[in-house]
Amino acid sequence: MSGRPAAAPPARHRIEIDGGPSFEVGPEEDALLRGALRAGLPFPYECSVGGCGTCRFELLDGAMASLWDEAPGLSERERRRGKRLACQSRPQGDCRIRVRLGAGEASPAAAPRRMEAVLASRRAITADMVELGFAMPQPPAFLPGQYALLFPAGVPGARAYSMSNLDGQDGLWRFIVRKTPAGRGSGALCDHLPVGARLEIDGPFGHAWLRPTPRDVVCVAGGSGLGPMLSVARGVLAGGGARRLHFFLGLRTQAELGAAAEIDALDRDRVAATVVLSDPQASPAWPGARGFVHAEVERALAAPLDRFDFYFAGPPPMIDAMQELLMIRHRVPFDQIHFDRFV
Ligand SMILES: Cc1cc2nc3c(=O)[nH]c(=O)nc-3n(C[C@H](O)[C@H](O)[C@H](O)COP(=O)(O)OP(=O)(O)OC[C@H]3O[C@@H](n4cnc5c(N)ncnc54)[C@H](O)[C@@H]3O)c2cc1C
Ligand code: FES
Structure with a gap:
């Protein structure tokens, strides 16, 4: 038997939220946000990659390393005022922070x-x-x-x-x-x-997961937004029931139509699919819809739009246009709108 004492496990960092709960993160944890979510806390976030600013917090006490000083989720003014991004901050020891935890719907999602x-x-x-x-x-x-x-x-x-x-x-x-x-x-x-x-x-x-409601579903994908919209569509179809699905896919040119073949493989009895090309000059022979995908959504779906649940993913201009269409022009309730902005 060795007489050497067993090495003590590396200390965990205790994070105290001002006026709220405390939690611990392991010394191996790469970011405050990930540690908080693993601890089951409703820490505010969207993108997890420094682009949206939703995970802003203030450090009141202790030391945090910055993973990315120029992350676009914070303005210079916010940085000067001591704001930080939890997805780009790594605790160096015990800390006290100020952040407003989410008070929204309980999420059935598993901890990451x-x-x-x-x-x-x-x-x-x-x-x-x-x-x-x-x-x-x-x-x-x-x-x-x-x-x-x-x-x-x-x-x-x-x-x-x-x-x-x-x-x-x-x-x-x-x-x-x-x-x-x-x-x-x-x-x-x-x-x-x-x-x-x-x-x-x-x-x-992520928060844009498929909700089990009786309403029909509209999925809108801009380019690489195809992935999550396929997952949502597959979830709707696997759920059985009578929910119908309208799938809109925005692409630039006919050369990208391989992406549309992924939708063709879904159950066509319950899916109405529309492909919209935004660069008509590059695809003069295209017989289908042209223009911006959000405009086609409004053209193709009969009002009122609040009879649907909406899911969308893609580049920020498409997300902004969809939000304006649904929230401002058609007054679709917020709890029927779920999206990921690819910042
Ligand atoms: C929630 C969400 C889901 C997404 N889903 C998909 C998807 O399914 N398919 C898809 O193709 N794309 C998706 N994207 C976009 C994807 O994450 C990338 O932004 C995109 O692929 C461009 O990355 P890049 O490495 O090619 O470009 P780059 O210009 O090399 O990197 C851009 C991305 O990297 C991050 N970044 C850049 N530099 C640093 C740094 N120094 N430190 C830390 N972070 C840095 C930025 O936040 C930015 O997100 C998604 C984005 C988000 C936010
Ligand atoms: S969640 Fe941290 S900047 Fe988007």
């Missing part, structure tokens, strides 16, 4: 877990879109419409990608990733990750 995944499959969808399937050891369940954080090696920060399949079908988490011009994360995933490669994945995250 960080896992080492193995790329089990890859399939090209278009010239710049690929479906990646990852095997993970005993992952937590995810809901249709949720997303995960992927950590490609050598790339600063995490990248958010939404699961495109349903939980528990073949044990994989599938993602549809669009390669963006000069994008470091999407480039690494699309071009440099062979089947069999290992990758850190954290999840599930």
Whole structure:
């Protein structure tokens, strides 16, 4: 027997929320936000990647490292006033913070877990879109419409990608990733990750998960927003019942129509699909809808729109246009509108 005393486990950091609960994060935790969510707290957040500013908080006491000083989710003025982003801050010891916890609906989503995944499959969808399937050891369940954080090696920060399949079908988490011009994360995933490669994945995250209501569902995907909308659509169809689905997919040109084939594979008896191309000059022979996808949603669906639940995902201008259409022009109740802004 060795006479050496066993090494003490590394100290956990205690985070006290001013006027609220306290929680602990392990020294290995990469960000305050992730630690709070793992502890089951309704910490406010949307994107998890520094872009939206929803996870703002103030540090009252203690030390936090910044993961990304220039994160666009904070303005210079907010930084000067001492605001920080919980998704880009890492506790260095015990801390006291000020933040307003969410008081919204209780979420049935599982707490996120960080896992080492193995790329089990890859399939090209278009010239710049690929479906990646990852095997993970005993992952937590995810809901249709949720997303995960992927950590490609050598790339600063995490990248958010939404699961495109349903939980528990073949044990994989599938993602549809669009390669963006000069994008470091999407480039690494699309071009440099062979089947069999290992990758850190954290999840599930997100609030735009499928709600079990009796209303028909409208899914609107802008480009790479296809992934989460396929997951929501598959959830609606797997739920049985009589809910019908209207699926709108906005693409730029006919060259991207491989993405529309993913919708064709859904149960066509319950799905009405519309593909809208935004660059008519590049696709002069296109016989279908043209223009912006939100405009086609308004044109194709008969009012009143509050008879539907709406799910949408894609680039910020599309999300803004959909919000304006639903919240301001058609007064659809907020609890029927669920979206992810791909910041
Ligand atoms: C909730 C959500 C779900 C999404 N789902 C999908 C999806 O299903 N499919 C899809 O194709 N895209 C999705 N996106 C977009 C995706 O996360 C990436 O923004 C996109 O692929 C561009 O990443 P990039 O690496 O190619 O570009 P880059 O320009 O290299 O990186 C842009 C992204 O990386 C983050 N970032 C950049 N630099 C740093 C840094 N130094 N430290 C930390 N973070 C940094 C930024 O926040 C930004 O999100 C989603 C985005 C969000 C927010
Ligand atoms: S959740 Fe932190 S900036 Fe979006």
